[in-house]
Structure formats: structure tokens, C-alpha cells
Amino acid sequence: MGGDLDAGWVATIRRRLLAWFATEKRDLPWRADRDPYRILVSEMMLVQTTVAAVVPFFERFVGVFPDFEALAGAEEERVVKAWEGLGYYRRARQLHAAAKAVVAEHGGRMPEDPAAVLALPGVGRYMAGAILSQAFDRPEPILEANSQRVLARLLAWTEDLATTSSKKRLWDAAARLVPPEQAGDFNQAMMELGALICSPRSPRCLFCPVAAECEARRLGIQDQIPRTRPKPAPTAVLEACVVAVREGRVLMVRRSGPGLWAGFWEFPTIHREGGDPAARSFGDPVDLADGVERLTGVRVEVAGQVQSITYGVTRYRVRLDAYAATVGGGRGRRKPLPGKGLSEAAWVDPASFGELTLAAAGRRLVAAIIDEPEAWGLARP
Structure with a gap:
């Protein structure tokens, strides 16, 4: 033995x-x-x-x-x-x-x-x-x-x-x-x-x-030793979001449950390419402004891209392109949006960002906004 x-x-x-x-x-x-x-x-x-x-x-x-x-x-x-x-x-x-x-x-x-x-x-x-x-x-x-x-x-x-x-x-x-x-x-x-x-x-x-x-x-x-099978390469995903500003406040959405980020706040986000780990897609291609309006009821005017963030989630590797935006009209909805996973939209004072539950990408974007608010159309406090 x-x-x-x-x-x-x-x-x-x-x-x-x-x-x-x-x-x-x-x-x-x-x-x-x-x-x-x-x-x-x-x-x-x-x-x-x-x-x-x-x-x-x-x-x-x-x-x-x-x-x-x-x-x-x-x-x-x-x-x-x-x-x-x-x-x-x-x-x-x-x-x-x-x-x-x-x-x-x-x-x-x-x-x-x-x-x-x-x-x-x-x-x-x-x-x-x-x-x-x-x-x-x-x-x-x-x-x-x-x-x-x-x-x-x-x-x-x-x-x-x-x-x-x-x-x-x-x-x-x-x-x-x-x-x-x-x-x-x-x-x-x-x-x-x-x-x-x-x-x-x-x-x-x-x-x-x-x-x-x-x-x-x-x-x-x-x-x-040990011997393990190689992990498959992560699936590439492209997302886009807006940091839409109105009277010093920023448009945010809160995801309903169940799901990966149930109860989390995020900037209005749509999928552009690849998989859909957070189920934000509409089933048909939309441009960013149309996607934001479908999610929130708010019509935005999208300006230039300000930030790009890469993050991993489950088996996906996601690139999130963040754009500055201003408001073109409409009001944020506060009722669930069927099939889109959002439970409410709200205008948030940047000073209150720390009170919200955010995923890693959202926290990184918040840090970028606080570090350089002018780039997003916000006044420096």
C-alpha cells in the first residue's frame, strides 16, 4: 500500500x-x-x-x-x-x-x-x-x-x-x-x-x-500537476451607455430582479455586439439615443465618446463605451419596462453616487465623472 x-x-x-x-x-x-x-x-x-x-x-x-x-x-x-x-x-x-x-x-x-x-x-x-x-x-x-x-x-x-x-x-x-x-x-x-x-x-x-x-x-x-483542460476564450461583447445630464443631475436606471445585477443602478446601457450577459438588448439593432429612450422614456442628444471601460463578467469580456449626452425631452419612467430588466429611471445628484449600489463598471465610470466632471457636462463642485 x-x-x-x-x-x-x-x-x-x-x-x-x-x-x-x-x-x-x-x-x-x-x-x-x-x-x-x-x-x-x-x-x-x-x-x-x-x-x-x-x-x-x-x-x-x-x-x-x-x-x-x-x-x-x-x-x-x-x-x-x-x-x-x-x-x-x-x-x-x-x-x-x-x-x-x-x-x-x-x-x-x-x-x-x-x-x-x-x-x-x-x-x-x-x-x-x-x-x-x-x-x-x-x-x-x-x-x-x-x-x-x-x-x-x-x-x-x-x-x-x-x-x-x-x-x-x-x-x-x-x-x-x-x-x-x-x-x-x-x-x-x-x-x-x-x-x-x-x-x-x-x-x-x-x-x-x-x-x-x-x-x-x-x-x-x-x-x-495539476492537469486541467484549458478554459475557452471569453466571448467579446460591445456595450454603449450615456451619461445624460439635466440641471446638474445624471440619468440612472435601476435593474429589476431576478438577474445578474438585480437591484443595481447603472447608466442607461444598450448592447451593440456579441452576447448579452445582462439582457439589455432589444432583439433588433437600435442606435444609442433610441435605446436610451426605450429604456427610460427620455430623449437624449448624444455627444462624443468620453470613456471606454473593459471588464469581465462570467464568460464574457465586455467593452463599455461611455458617451456624454444632454436631454432632448421626455421624462424618466418609474414603472417596469417589460423584457428590458429595468425597474425605474431617476435623475441622480452626483453627490449621491456613493449611496447607490453599482457594479464594477459603474463604479469606474462614476470615478471618471467625479475626477473630470466638465468632460461630461457637469460643473466641478
């Missing part, structure tokens, strides 16, 4: 990783205690996001919503606003729904039963294992990007990690490795090792506490 089927190998991995983690772990705010609420918030935030990026958002979020009751009782708009800037807003809504479920079904306390934890909105097998092991020291395995890379190298697993057989193999290994005690520390040690030492490229094997037990290093193939 060898690897995770060898009791001696398993015991060595456990002992060395726990000793390494005790001295080398990072001081992270959700590690200050075993509060399952803070662990859940951190795990929701860490999905496809780095620890360094999450820390300030985590501290801001738990400062506003310190526990399940506070989060469950909040309006969704406040929750999304507190999450603003982190991306993956579906996670914010799932976290909100999970808090409501914990309060309604479990008296405001995270359940310790694995099935009950898995039943919470947005919680999958990995997140359930992270919560149960870290908060309650239950020996539940985890498998996420960092830990699966560590396991693949330890076992010299050369198959594509996206396959069903790979996932089963590595989940089985994770289940054998997690110890009956200090399970939370061990699981965090696996992730920490992947983040700090066993990196995707050029792993720092000389500093690894389990290098002597690593089969990939023994074979000299650590740089070839």
Missing part, C-alpha cells in the same frame, strides 16, 4: 501539516474564534477570490451584520450594498438566504448536522465541510482549488482535475486524511499550504513540510 491507503503516510501528513500550520498560519479575522457565522461569511466571500482581497470586505460586512439575526433581518439591497466591490453578487444573496434559513429553521444557531448544513442556500459539499470542521471540529473533508492541488501532487495524480473520476479520487483521499481531532486546523492547513507553498506554478518544495511524502516531487513532475 502507499499514499492515502498507508496509515503511516496518513499519520505523517497529519502530524507535519498541523505542526506547520501552528507556526505559519496567517492571522485572518475569521480565524479569531470558531464562530460559524463568521466562517460562513468568509467562505462565501472566498469563492474565486483571494484572501488578501477578501479581508477588508469581510471586516466591513461583519461590522454591519455581526450575526445571523442581523443579516437575516436586513433588506437585500443593504446586503448587496455591503458586499459591493467583491463581485459574485449571487453569493451575497445566497448568504442572505442562508442566514434567514438559520434563523427561521434553527433558532439563529448554525446546525451541526451535515445534512442540515448542506441544505442551506449556497452551501455545497466543500463549504459544509469547512464550516463543520472549523466551527465544530467534526472530521469532515474539504476539497477546493488549493487543497485539491496539494492532494494531486502528494498522490502524483495526473488526470484532468475536472473529471468525475478525479473529483472522486481526491475527495476519497481528503476523507482519509482529515483527522478525528483538529479537523478544522488540518483542513485549513491543506488550503494554507496550497496558497503559500504549493502554488499553481513553481511550487516552493524546499519549504514544504510534507515534501518528503510527495509522490509528484519524488517523480520530478510537480510542475506538471
Whole structure:
């Protein structure tokens, strides 16, 4: 026997990783205690996001919503606003729904039963294992990007990690490795090792506490593992929006739900080419002024292009061309526009931009407007 089927190998991995983690772990705010609420918030935030990026958002979020009751009782708009800037807003809504479920079904306390934890909105097998092991020291395995890379190298697993057989193999290994005690520390040690030492490229094997037990290093193939299929190139999308000014105020629209940016404010935007990740198209080509009038009921006179912003969302790479505009007549509508995803249009004082929930592209455009208001037809404050 060898690897995770060898009791001696398993015991060595456990002992060395726990000793390494005790001295080398990072001081992270959700590690200050075993509060399952803070662990859940951190795990929701860490999905496809780095620890360094999450820390300030985590501290801001738990400062506003310190526990399940506070989060469950909040309006969704406040929750999304507190999450603003982190991306993956579906996670914010799932976290909100999970808090409501914990309060309604479990008296405001995270359940310790694995099935009950898995039943919470947005919680999958990995997140359930992270919560149960870290908060309650239950020996539940985890498998996420960092830990699966560590396991693949330890076992010299050369198959594509996206396959069903790979996932089963590595989940089985994770289940054998997690110890009956200090399970939370061990699981965090696996992730920490992947983040700090066993990196995707050029792993720092000389500093690894389990290098002597690593089969990939023994074979000299650590740089070839893990093997994954290449991601398809993002779909190119072209959008256009207007910054329309009337008496010192700017025309904005708020998107209805459900959807990617439900409840978010944005500058009136239409699609010109490519896919339609936010469903703003009309089904037929329109020029920018006509599109804005269909969305808002306001006729604008489009001036020149002032800004171009490129951003990524899901599987799209979007270029947003922003134009200055003045008002030609009409009034902003305040009733839903069927099929267009807009719930209202309003004239907004630029001083109030910070009160609105905006996607990343909108925040970048707001920064450009505040930095150079004259270019958009606004007076400098």
C-alpha cells in the first residue's frame, strides 16, 4: 500500500501539516474564534477570490451584520450594498438566504448536522465541510482549488482535475486524511499550504513540510500537476451607455430582479455586439439615443465618446463605451419596462453616487465623472 491507503503516510501528513500550520498560519479575522457565522461569511466571500482581497470586505460586512439575526433581518439591497466591490453578487444573496434559513429553521444557531448544513442556500459539499470542521471540529473533508492541488501532487495524480473520476479520487483521499481531532486546523492547513507553498506554478518544495511524502516531487513532475483542460476564450461583447445630464443631475436606471445585477443602478446601457450577459438588448439593432429612450422614456442628444471601460463578467469580456449626452425631452419612467430588466429611471445628484449600489463598471465610470466632471457636462463642485 502507499499514499492515502498507508496509515503511516496518513499519520505523517497529519502530524507535519498541523505542526506547520501552528507556526505559519496567517492571522485572518475569521480565524479569531470558531464562530460559524463568521466562517460562513468568509467562505462565501472566498469563492474565486483571494484572501488578501477578501479581508477588508469581510471586516466591513461583519461590522454591519455581526450575526445571523442581523443579516437575516436586513433588506437585500443593504446586503448587496455591503458586499459591493467583491463581485459574485449571487453569493451575497445566497448568504442572505442562508442566514434567514438559520434563523427561521434553527433558532439563529448554525446546525451541526451535515445534512442540515448542506441544505442551506449556497452551501455545497466543500463549504459544509469547512464550516463543520472549523466551527465544530467534526472530521469532515474539504476539497477546493488549493487543497485539491496539494492532494494531486502528494498522490502524483495526473488526470484532468475536472473529471468525475478525479473529483472522486481526491475527495476519497481528503476523507482519509482529515483527522478525528483538529479537523478544522488540518483542513485549513491543506488550503494554507496550497496558497503559500504549493502554488499553481513553481511550487516552493524546499519549504514544504510534507515534501518528503510527495509522490509528484519524488517523480520530478510537480510542475506538471495539476492537469486541467484549458478554459475557452471569453466571448467579446460591445456595450454603449450615456451619461445624460439635466440641471446638474445624471440619468440612472435601476435593474429589476431576478438577474445578474438585480437591484443595481447603472447608466442607461444598450448592447451593440456579441452576447448579452445582462439582457439589455432589444432583439433588433437600435442606435444609442433610441435605446436610451426605450429604456427610460427620455430623449437624449448624444455627444462624443468620453470613456471606454473593459471588464469581465462570467464568460464574457465586455467593452463599455461611455458617451456624454444632454436631454432632448421626455421624462424618466418609474414603472417596469417589460423584457428590458429595468425597474425605474431617476435623475441622480452626483453627490449621491456613493449611496447607490453599482457594479464594477459603474463604479469606474462614476470615478471618471467625479475626477473630470466638465468632460461630461457637469460643473466641478
